[in-house]
Amino acid sequence: xxxVQIEARxxxxxxxxxxxxxxxxxxERFALPADVVTVRDLxxxxxxRGEGFAAAFAQPDAIRAxxxxxxxxxxxxxxxxxxxxxxxxxTGG
Amino acid sequence: xxxVQIEARxxxxxxxxxxxxxxxxxxERFALPADVVTVRDLxxxxxxRGEGFAAAFAQPDAIRAxxxxxxxxxxxxxxxxxxxxxxxxxTGG
Amino acid sequence: MSVRVxxxxxDVSAEIAQLTAGQTNIGAVATFTGKVRGEAHGxxxxxxxxxxxxxxxxAELQRIETEAISRFKLTASxxxxxxxxxxxxxxxxxVITCAAHRHxxxxxxxxxxxxxxxxxxxxxxxxxxxxxxxWVDARASDDAALSRWRPKNI
Amino acid sequence: MSVRVxxxxxDVSAEIAQLTAGQTNIGAVATFTGKVRGEAHGxxxxxxxxxxxxxxxxAELQRIETEAISRFKLTASxxxxxxxxxxxxxxxxxVITCAAHRHxxxxxxxxxxxxxxxxxxxxxxxxxxxxxxxWVDARASDDAALSRWRPKNI
Numbered sequence: 001x002x003x004v005q006i007e008a009r010x011x012x013x014x015x016x017x018x019x020x021x022x023x024x025x026x027x028e029r030f031a032l033p034a035d036v037v038t039v040r041d042l043x044x045x046x047x048x049r050g051e052g053f054a055a056a057f058a059q060p061d062a063i064r065a066x067x068x069x070x071x072x073x074x075x076x077x078x079x080x081x082x083x084x085x086x087x088x089x090x091t092g093g
Numbered sequence: 094x095x096x097v098q099i100e101a102r103x104x105x106x107x108x109x110x111x112x113x114x115x116x117x118x119x120x121e122r123f124a125l126p127a128d129v130v131t132v133r134d135l136x137x138x139x140x141x142r143g144e145g146f147a148a149a150f151a152q153p154d155a156i157r158a159x160x161x162x163x164x165x166x167x168x169x170x171x172x173x174x175x176x177x178x179x180x181x182x183x184t185g186g
Numbered sequence: 187m188s189v190r191v192x193x194x195x196x197d198v199s200a201e202i203a204q205l206t207a208g209q210t211n212i213g214a215v216a217t218f219t220g221k222v223r224g225e226a227h228g229x230x231x232x233x234x235x236x237x238x239x240x241x242x243x244x245a246e247l248q249r250i251e252t253e254a255i256s257r258f259k260l261t262a263s264x265x266x267x268x269x270x271x272x273x274x275x276x277x278x279x280x281v282i283t284c285a286a287h288r289h290x291x292x293x294x295x296x297x298x299x300x301x302x303x304x305x306x307x308x309x310x311x312x313x314x315x316x317x318x319x320x321w322v323d324a325r326a327s328d329d330a331a332l333s334r335w336r337p338k339n340i
Numbered sequence: 341m342s343v344r345v346x347x348x349x350x351d352v353s354a355e356i357a358q359l360t361a362g363q364t365n366i367g368a369v370a371t372f373t374g375k376v377r378g379e380a381h382g383x384x385x386x387x388x389x390x391x392x393x394x395x396x397x398x399a400e401l402q403r404i405e406t407e408a409i410s411r412f413k414l415t416a417s418x419x420x421x422x423x424x425x426x427x428x429x430x431x432x433x434x435v436i437t438c439a440a441h442r443h444x445x446x447x448x449x450x451x452x453x454x455x456x457x458x459x460x461x462x463x464x465x466x467x468x469x470x471x472x473x474x475w476v477d478a479r480a481s482d483d484a485a486l487s488r489w490r491p492k493n494i
Contacts, residue, residue, distance in 0.1 A: 017237055066239070069242035070245075071246075088321065089324035090305065090306060090308055091322040091324055092267060093267075093299060109391060110391055113391075164459065181463060183458065183460060183461050183463065183478065184475075184479075185432075185463070185464070186432070186456045200353070206429070210376075210377060210379075210429050213376075215372070215373040216449075217369075219370075220368060222364075223364060223440065292446070292450055331443070
């Protein structure tokens with residue numbers, strides 16, 4: 001029962017700037033695969049979701065991420081985060 | 094004839110802030126004594142002009158000067174300057 | 187202390203007046219206004235689109251402002267950042283710092299801009315005269331500017 | 341590029357608008373506003389009188405501004421300094437710098453303020469609640485701030 005819950009855990013994924021354009025998605029609910037531990041693991045999993053996602057995540061080192069609105073490194077464990085955001089290095093100001 | 098002209102050379106003296114208050118003068122025409130060469134010489138000469146001037150110029154190191162609107166050190170020769178300004182260190186801004 | 191994300195333009199005098207009203211311990215007010223320039227990388231620019239991460243943007247700006255207040259003696263501060271489609275000459279961002287003395291106001295202003303440029307989740311897309319849109323690349327010089335606020339390596 | 345000595349107050353937005361009107365090469369506008377604080381050396385202050393050296397003031401401000409333009413990549417700049425009798429909360433001085441990039445605007449702004457504080461011929465007299473007037477002493481910290489713009493001793 002516990003394992004089933006872990007496999008099925010739903011998170012919100014958000015994509016910005018050219019990640020939004022390439023994936024064609026700005027926000028979605030997503031079932032975290034059981035073997036995804038870190039943000040980088042998630043990027044690798046997302047690469048497998050067709051042409052748009054493959055293009056968006058082709059260079060993971062060029063992508064920044066946030067867990068529940070806080071900047072994190074890609075080796076960070078997703079843990080209990082409910083929202084994961086992917087975006088290029090910021091260019092505001 | 095040349096010597097007479099040097100002795101009689103008239104300059105404009107201007108006093109600001111507490112120098113104006115202590116001397117009781119904001120602007121005056123003044124005949125430069127022949128033995129006054131530098132700004133400091135002039136301060137020494139002005140000290141002799143009564144109580145107000147003595148109080149104003151009692152501490153020459155605390156006084157700044159300008160020749161024709163340009164900051165100068167007190168050892169600077171007055172030369173052909175037409176206007177000499179005396180004032181405390183500036184406090185604007 | 188406040189942050190705001192808005193499509194609307196801002197008025198520098200009005201924002202200063204709000205921050206300083208009734209205060210008599212403010213001797214120094216410093217502001218920075220970032221504006222859209224008419225060219226980018228030598229090409230004329232006709233528009234700039236600013237996207238952001240709603241929710242995270244406000245949280246990051248608050249975090250940056252709180253950090254500035256902890257480092258510098260500020261009496262008040264404000265960050266306003268616009269989003270949406272802007273034209274050359276339009277305002278993009280306003281940062282205001284108020285302090286008793288100018289050194290704190292200047293230092294906090296530069297600190298806030300350096301952090302905003304590298305950590306606040308905004309992205310610019312420039313549209314050139316031929317209609318082509320390009321996402322602006324992050325600048326290495328902005329990362330370098332940030333490093334001066336961090337503890338020196340030992 | 342312009343300097344102005346005036347009894348009248350200034351409006352920061354209006355001054356920025358004058359400097360930036362029709363310009364599309366300005367990406368950064370930095371401003372500093374100096375204001376009268378309500379106390380001085382722990383005593384409440386009721387008024388401040390600002391005296392200056394007409395003729396020399398304008399010449400010095402022009403000289404300082406020209407020096408800033410020669411050192412930094414500025415698109416436009418302005419210095420406005422008030423004289424006469426001011427109350428706590430009133431504006432004293434405004435400096436604006438406009439540049440393509442923020443680093444030049446910030447550096448020039450601090451440079452102009454450091455020079456203005458130590459070389460422009462203005463003098464402040466503070467009136468306290470009991471009517472006593474005191475000429476403000478020059479601050480050693482202002483001289484120290486200036487030294488960073490000078491060539492290092494060899």
